[in-house]
Amino acid sequence: MSLLEVNDLNISFGGLHAVHNFNISIERGDLYGLIGPNGAGKTTVFNLLTGVYSPDEGRIILDGRDITNLKPIDKNKAGIARTFQNIRLFKDLSVKDNVKVGLHNIYPYSALSAILRTPAYHKAEKQMDERAMELLEVFDLAGEADTMSSNLPYGKQRKLEIARALATNPKLLLLDEPAAGMNPNETAELMDTIRFIRENFNITILLIEHDMKLVSGICERLTVLNFGQILAKGDTKEVLSNPEVIKAYIGED
Amino acid sequence: MSFLNYLINGLSLGSIYAIIALGYTMVYGIAKMLNFAHGDFIMVGSYIIFTIVSTLGLPPGVGLLVAIILCTLLGITTEKVAYKPLRHAGSPLAVLITAIGVSYLLENVALLIFGADTKAFSSMISWSGVSLAGGRLKIQGFTLVSIIVGILILIFLQLFINKTKSGQAMLAVAEDKGAASLMGINVNKTITLTFAIGSALAAVAGALMCTAYPSLTPYTGAMPGIKAFVAAVLGGIGSIPGAMIGGLVLGVIEILGKTYISSQLSDAIVFGILIIVLLVKPTGILGKKIQEKV
Numbered sequence: 001m002s003l004l005e006v007n008d009l010n011i012s013f014g015g016l017h018a019v020h021n022f023n024i025s026i027e028r029g030d031l032y033g034l035i036g037p038n039g040a041g042k043t044t045v046f047n048l049l050t051g052v053y054s055p056d057e058g059r060i061i062l063d064g065r066d067i068t069n070l071k072p073i074d075k076n077k078a079g080i081a082r083t084f085q086n087i088r089l090f091k092d093l094s095v096k097d098n099v100k101v102g103l104h105n106i107y108p109y110s111a112l113s114a115i116l117r118t119p120a121y122h123k124a125e126k127q128m129d130e131r132a133m134e135l136l137e138v139f140d141l142a143g144e145a146d147t148m149s150s151n152l153p154y155g156k157q158r159k160l161e162i163a164r165a166l167a168t169n170p171k172l173l174l175l176d177e178p179a180a181g182m183n184p185n186e187t188a189e190l191m192d193t194i195r196f197i198r199e200n201f202n203i204t205i206l207l208i209e210h211d212m213k214l215v216s217g218i219c220e221r222l223t224v225l226n227f228g229q230i231l232a233k234g235d236t237k238e239v240l241s242n243p244e245v246i247k248a249y250i251g252e253d
Numbered sequence: 254m255s256f257l258n259y260l261i262n263g264l265s266l267g268s269i270y271a272i273i274a275l276g277y278t279m280v281y282g283i284a285k286m287l288n289f290a291h292g293d294f295i296m297v298g299s300y301i302i303f304t305i306v307s308t309l310g311l312p313p314g315v316g317l318l319v320a321i322i323l324c325t326l327l328g329i330t331t332e333k334v335a336y337k338p339l340r341h342a343g344s345p346l347a348v349l350i351t352a353i354g355v356s357y358l359l360e361n362v363a364l365l366i367f368g369a370d371t372k373a374f375s376s377m378i379s380w381s382g383v384s385l386a387g388g389r390l391k392i393q394g395f396t397l398v399s400i401i402v403g404i405l406i407l408i409f410l411q412l413f414i415n416k417t418k419s420g421q422a423m424l425a426v427a428e429d430k431g432a433a434s435l436m437g438i439n440v441n442k443t444i445t446l447t448f449a450i451g452s453a454l455a456a457v458a459g460a461l462m463c464t465a466y467p468s469l470t471p472y473t474g475a476m477p478g479i480k481a482f483v484a485a486v487l488g489g490i491g492s493i494p495g496a497m498i499g500g501l502v503l504g505v506i507e508i509l510g511k512t513y514i515s516s517q518l519s520d521a522i523v524f525g526i527l528i529i530v531l532l533v534k535p536t537g538i539l540g541k542k543i544q545e546k547v
Contacts, residue, residue: 050435076437088432090425101425104418105437111446114417121417128418168437 001064003028003204004172009048009058018044020228022058024206026172031198032206033219033236037248040225042208043085046174049206050082051075063171077105079171083161083178085208091150095141095160098149099132102167106131135163138200139193155186159193166201173197175207179214187211191218216240224248257390259512260505265396267504268403269465272458273481274488274496275410276451282491283427283447286336286348290355292478293363294452298324298459299469300363303372313377313460320456328452329445331355337441356475363471371470374463399461406454407497414493419446427491476520480507483527489540498538 002025009022019041026032034042047053049060051072060068067078081102090098107124114121136142139159144152149160158178165173178194179187191214198205209215215222216236223233226248232239239245273295280288298320305316335355339348380394414420425433426443434440462477463469480503488499503523510522530537 052431052435072431072434073437073439076435082435084432088429090428090432092428093421093424097421097424100418101421101433101438102436104422107418109418111417111419114413114419124418125416164436 002026003030003063004049004206005059005061006049007059007061009045009060010056011044011048011053012056018228019048019055022048022225022228022230024223024233026204026206028204029198029202030204030206031194031218031220032204033215033222034206034208034225035210035215035222036225036231039227041228042225043176044228045225046082046176046208049075049174050080076168076170079169080174081165081168081170081172082174083158083165083176085176085180087154087157087161089149089157089161089164091148093149094146095149095152096129096132096136096145098160098164099135099167100128102164103128103131104168106167106169132167135167138197139163155182155190158182158190162193162197166197166203171204173203173205175205175209177208177210179209179211182211184213187214190214194218212240258392259508261392261396261400263505263508264501265399265504266465266508267484267501268399269458269461269500270477270481270484270504271403271497271500272406272454272461273477274485274500275406275493276454276458277482278485278488278490278493278496279410279423279447280451281485282493283423284332284336284340284444286345287352287482288336288448288451289349289352289478289482290331290359291451291455292474292476292481293356293359294324294327294455294474295459295462295477296363296469296471296474297327297359298456299374299463299473300367300372301456302377302460302463303374303469306377307372307375317377317456317460320459321453324452324456324459325449328448328455332445332448337444360471360475367471369470371468374467374469376467377460377464395461395464399465402457402461403497403500406457407494410450410493413450419443423447480523483523485537486527487530487537489537492537492539492541495537495539502538 004026006022006024009019011019022045034045036042048055051070054069059066062078062080065078067075070078090101107128109120109124133142133145136145141156141160141163149157152160179190182190194205195218197203219236221234222236222239224231224239224245231248232242232245276291277288280286301320301323302316305311305319306313335351336348339351378395378398382392382394382397384391414423422438422443425438426440430440481500484499484503485496487503488495506526507519507523511519514522
């Protein structure tokens with residue numbers, strides 16, 4: 001059974017049919033790419049998958065469970081976490097605290113025990129601190145744990161967003177243009193990081209990306225969107241050599 | 254020595270403003286709304302204490318505890334019934350107007366139950382205070398208690414917000430509700446918790462306020478509520494240390510203004526400060542510039 005099964009997803013905004021009959025099937029452990037020209041509806045698909053929008057039609061099944069109409073928080077609890085195209089870190093929180101927000105539901109204790117500072121509070125906070133530091137180690141951010149997240153350089157902010165998403169312990173990680181604005185060195189490093197987390201966190205990744213080097217370098221399968229519709233899907237190599245895809249990206253001569 | 258005395262009295266009044274302002278500023282910071290009914294929560298808390306202490310004859314501590322619990326419940330209920338349904342209304346004005354409506358509702362319900370006559374509030378604090386510098390500097394027990402309570406509340410809130418999961422969730426929701434909910438934070442619960450804390454603080458402020466000015470009417474909360482709002486704006490609305498500083502500064506200015514300028518003009522001075530702050534530094538003392546999202 002695939003981890004994510006999306007059937008005939010549709011959403012319109014006024015007269016614009018932003019996503020039209022979108023289907024995707026992602027196997028456990030896949031590193032899957034969603035590509036397409038600007039405005040093709042890629043981020044809208046992410047917003048549908050994470051519950052920011054509710055689809056007009058269609059079904060989203062995660063790990064055998066219908067999660068189509070769940071709210072964002074419940075989709076997150078069901079096992080979907082994401083990053084954002086425009087970085088949306090909690091800027092006024094430290095690097096470590098950003099990750100700890102992601103750990104919110106993993107180590108539960110009540111607000112009352114926080115007020116009374118019970119042993120449960122101290123224990124959970126200690127575990128959260130340790131887990132947060134572990135995650136930061138993976139992304140080479142442990143040295144900056146107490147820095148304000150807004151003071152991190154751009155590439156590290158992108159990494160921190162991935163760490164925060166991973167903290168929620170997802171089955172499926174959605175990365176929205178993780179390499180946007182990165183220089184080639186940072187992109188190469190990011191590719192290693194993505195490979196590393198896929199192997200070590202036992203996770204499935206769906207990513208939106210424009211950087212073809214990254215896409216062809218790490219994605220095993222691709223779906224191409226154009227004007228809200230699927231233009232092609234399949235093996236990365238095949239899809240990228242598909243004349244239709246090249247035409248949509250580069251245009252006809 | 255008399256200046257020092259006035260200064261300490263100012264700090265005491267300022268602590269009360271600060272405790273009220275903390276409620277304003279937390280709710281604004283996290284729910285992005287001005288709860289203009291906040292001042293009336295103080296009045297409700299005071300009437301509860303009055304009923305328990307003066308009418309039922311129970312000790313003040315019991316009164317305060319019951320007032321805190323009931324005000325917390327009132328805050329949670331108000332949020333659920335009046336504000337939450339409007340959170341996604343098109344205009345933020347809708348919830349602001351509703352808050353003003355809640356304020357009138359509470360005042361008039363109090364009027365109905367307790368009548369318009371002024372109730373004499375018996376002091377919550379029996380400690381007579383300390384005498385320093387050979388009796389030249391006398392500080393009333395109440396004055397010291399309100400300053401100490403103010404400081405304790407500030408320390409508690411700082412610890413709660415920065416060192417606990419619920420507090421971190423508040424900060425996350427304050428910055429970006431959308432991203433917070435996508436990271437598994439329950440935004441509604443977090444906002445409810447904020448209202449609960451703000452309303453509990455209002456009950457504490459009510460006890461202190463009515464000890465300082467022991468006359469209770471249904472409109473008791475209105476003026477301190479508005480002044481605390483000025484304090485919150487002065488300190489930088491949304492900022493917790495800002496509310497504390499704003500409250501203290503405002504209290505000192507009010508008492509010194511009353512003493513050295515004119516007791517009739519003291520309110521004019523307070524609101525004049527609001528206008529000056531809005532003109533010169535609209536973000537307040539500790540407020541941050543709001544950056545446009547790109």
